[in-house]
Amino acid sequence: MVTIKDIARESGYSVSTVSRVLNHRSDVSPDAKQKIEAVVTKFNFVPNNNAKHLKQNNSKSIGVMVKGISNMLFASIVEEIQRMIEKTEYTLVVSYLDEDADEVEQAILLCRERKPLGLLFLGGNPDYFKKEFAGVDVPCVLVTNRANQMEFRNLSSVATDDVAAARRAVDVLFDAGHEKIGILGGDFTKSYTSYQRLRGCSDSFAAHGAVFDADRCYEKARFSFDSGYRGMERLVTKFPDITAVFAMSDVTAIGAIRALRDRGLRVPEDISIIGFDGTTLAEYYNPKLATIKQQYQRLASRSIEILFGQIELKKEPIHEIVPFEFVNGESIRVIEHG
Amino acid sequence: MVTIKDIARESGYSVSTVSRVLNHRSDVSPDAKQKIEAVVTKFNFVPNNNAKHLKQNNSKSIGVMVKGISNMLFASIVEEIQRMIEKTEYTLVVSYLDEDADEVEQAILLCRERKPLGLLFLGGNPDYFKKEFAGVDVPCVLVTNRANQMEFRNLSSVATDDVAAARRAVDVLFDAGHEKIGILGGDFTKSYTSYQRLRGCSDSFAAHGAVFDADRCYEKARFSFDSGYRGMERLVTKFPDITAVFAMSDVTAIGAIRALRDRGLRVPEDISIIGFDGTTLAEYYNPKLATIKQQYQRLASRSIEILFGQIELKKEPIHEIVPFEFVNGESIRVIEHG
């Protein structure tokens, strides 16, 4: 292995001068710079990151805690973040967690082990934050969930307004003339996102003078095709005269559609469905899935900008709302009441 | 920051004894072990990876080079690998590359920077391997592509037989009575996988006494919905009497189906489609997509096993073929020739 010492010996300069050249510092003569760079190229030398970071006690890395492996929205956001980070000198350390895992506990572990300069949480549960977040001392951004009610000086958030978005989804169903509406969502005792969206649902029910009975019209489903399928089976069994469903993710919605078709029910003729997230998949599915679109590019870019603002410019935390959008598809039937 | 010295001081033992306990070595008295572990827990101490790896000059990590961000098969494989690696003391360093990027060049960079103990290539181009792979000196496994014709003593492979699998896909279309068959695949001058699958197609054409005219029946499409959509538009334009399409990935196939529907063509009534990869998506799509299923769990598990065999047991490279499987769906119409 070729080290900085080899470069020093070969170029005739000292280790310190080589280090200075490597780090693009100005207090080096052009002459030395040029000679050393030539040797570096010749030996194809790349500094040892471990040594560098041991000395500097940081790793120029950003940790990303992703809650839910099958969550396509998060996959898109990660992809987007990856693309942006590539252009910088930072590296990304991505950790995939279970939908219901304790992300803050994991984050604390990650910080100990990898010393990232900042953290991005894709999804998060405020309970965990309140309980343990004091143990995290690097700048963080909570993405897709709001964190404005928690006053941590190192926690920003970039989120969609889940209550309003879910309410909008259910409003769409009511407006299309549906009254027997079911919900397919996460475990709202564990997932704050699911809880918020559930609130949106119940708001919509209330606004339309309907009674929201979670026992009857809510069924648990994780964010996967398979779980959506099984959740829909249970929902249609306990709520047979259902005419419309709001699924809290596109993936869940698609699993649900398949379950309905396998029972001989058509979408949207027999049952209407609206999803959530607005992933590319929704657009390409048959029927094209009506959904609430979260602007994932925007969520990604703002998260990174805010995080860098906190890391490099020591800015104050910001709590930002990124607008959602209803995207119609072919999965909702309008019922004419006569 | 709490270091091994703090633990030593606090526990009354020396740094080396603490180190021994940390590394689960046997030459420590139960007494010392217990006391030290208590202090470690109390202080929530986690060793500094940089220091550890600097000394050991490796990072107990496995690099994964993923060619193609939107490739759902690769995503499934990565997920599976992640799950298996979690149980070991290794960590994963995942690099996402463009479909047509030079993965070997990137791998060499990664090795310099991160010193992984082994490398997994999800997708790869033999040209790049032949040209530069000699520069990689850690054990590697090429996944989904064969590497048996290249004799590197540190390169194994676990693959689906792309030629046979693609041939099978086109055979299925011929057997269903189709003759005007189009192909939607990658750039076969750059992607070896695409090239192999193209060969399988042409074999099938030959076996059925048909002329394979790539200019007419082949259209380029990357492994994304969007690209499948546009590729299909071009294909149907230049080959208007087409009745069946083999798309070299499920994602491409779904993009293609949407393009056809947007032109008022139905699948499978007007045009039949078969995909490739056998991702969960194919199963949940409407119509359920006929596809060639690659056993991604098996590809993942064998890759890891073989890689660990090379790393830890210094085994010889292996070139393994994992069988594929035709999975029927609702996207192929059988034409009765009368």
Add this chain to the structure above:
DNA sequence: TTGTAGGCGTTATCAA
């Protein structure tokens, strides 16, 4: 079974 000391490759401090 335990402790001492040296070194892994780099950067930072200070002196020249």
Add this chain to the structure above:
DNA sequence: TTGATAACGCCTACAA
């Protein structure tokens, strides 16, 4: 503008 030297936190001979 340069160079010598001391860290960074950990592991590992080797000695006790």
